[in-house]
Amino acid sequence: MRNPYDVLGVAKGASEADIKKAYRRLAKTHHPDRNKDDAAAKDRFAEANAAYEILGDADKRGQFDRGEIDNDGKPRATGFEGFSGFGGGRGNAFDFENMARGRGPHPAGGGGIGDDIFSTLFGEAFRAGGAGGGGAGGFQRGPARGEDIAAELSVTLEQVAGEEKLRLTLPGGRDVDVVVPRGVVDGQTIRLRGLGHPAPARGEPGDALLTIRILPHPRFTVEGADLRAEVELPLADAVLGGPLRVGTLTGTVEMRVPPMTGSGxxxxxxxxGLPRKDGSRGDLLAKTAVSLPAGEDAALTAWAKGVRGEGA
Incomplete structure (x- = not known):
């Protein structure tokens, strides 16, 4: 994969919000459901998802920025830097080209060591060279990887808040348990490794690309990790102040409103609110809507007219 920053089109110093915004834009543009006639869209969609898996996670992003993992999120190989080998300085630690041809430095009284050193570094696959021959010229790629599959999971805000485990049937009939990821956003795609199509010749299976769809809620609207809701405030409590019970995603809580609290x-x-990736949670923003007792509309209207000096 390309550099994740290039994939999402953001600078290395981009904020978490900018990265999320760039990812959601690309995921929406290249989602396979919207590009059924474009075979390349699935690859671009998968690439954007893989890039967000790294840059959308603070720990992985830090590892990538420090060079500890590569563009695919895999640990970088270590141990070669500074090896002085057979010739002294770091600059000439190995003559890979000559050694691959068996013409590298030889131990005293010994033969070529090119194949031996590559077999040590890369395993017997290099020595055997597969079916096509030995040494570097016969080195071959491993078995082909299975294809990825795409699936969707619809979740409620309560399930997001509770980080619940859900049972999902993937295309093909396979049942899997999926934990709603912390900090998930609507439209985000998560990668379930090894749950795609099997590969021929015992190769690595593909992955399942699972797009999360957060269902609309009758009472709450989502703003990042925060929630907004309107709560009904009785007129007496609005004038005199008092306790107000507010429903949240995890139960009912009680708060106090000050006297003369108006609507809005x-x-x-x-x-x-909703959980964030770092374990913290957003807030609930409760907007008051003052409600009048039944039968009080006429009395209040008459009172208002009396204040204004109007006739009955």
Whole structure:
């Protein structure tokens, strides 16, 4: 895969919000469901998802920026730098070209060591060279990898908040248990490794690319990790102040409103929103809507007219 920053089209110093925005734009543009006639869209979609798996995770992003993992998120090979080998300095540790031809430095009284050193580094596959011959000229790629499959999982806000484990049937009829990832956003695709199509000749199976769809909620709207909701405030409590019970995704909580609280005032209930990747939670922003008791409309209208000096 290309450099994840290039894939998402963001700078190395981009904020978490910019990275998420870039990912969601690419995922929406290249999603296979929207590009059924474009075979290359699936590859671009998978590439954007793989890039976000690295840059969307603070730990993995740090590892990538420090050079500890490569563009595919795999640990980089270590141990070669500084090896002085057979000739002294770091600059001439190995003459790979000559050694691959069996013409490299020889131990005293010994034969060529090119094949031996490559067999040590890369395994017997180099020595045997597969069916086509030995040494570097016969080195071949491993078995082909199985194809990826695409699937969707619809979840409720309650399931996101609870990070619940859900049973999902993948294309082909395979049942798997999936834990709703912490900090997931609508439209995000997660990679379930090894759950795609099997590969021929005992190769590595493909992956399942699972797109998360967060279902609309009757009471809450989502703003990142925060939630917004409107709560009904009785007129007496709005005038005099008092306790107000507010429903959240994880149960009902009680807060106090001050006297003379009007409609449209927003209160922040910290930690009652959705989970973030770092384990913290967003807030619930509760907006008041003052409600009048039944039968009070006429009395209030008459009172208002009396204040304004209007006739009955």
């Amino acid at each position: 005032r927003t209160f922040r209930l910290r930690g009652k």
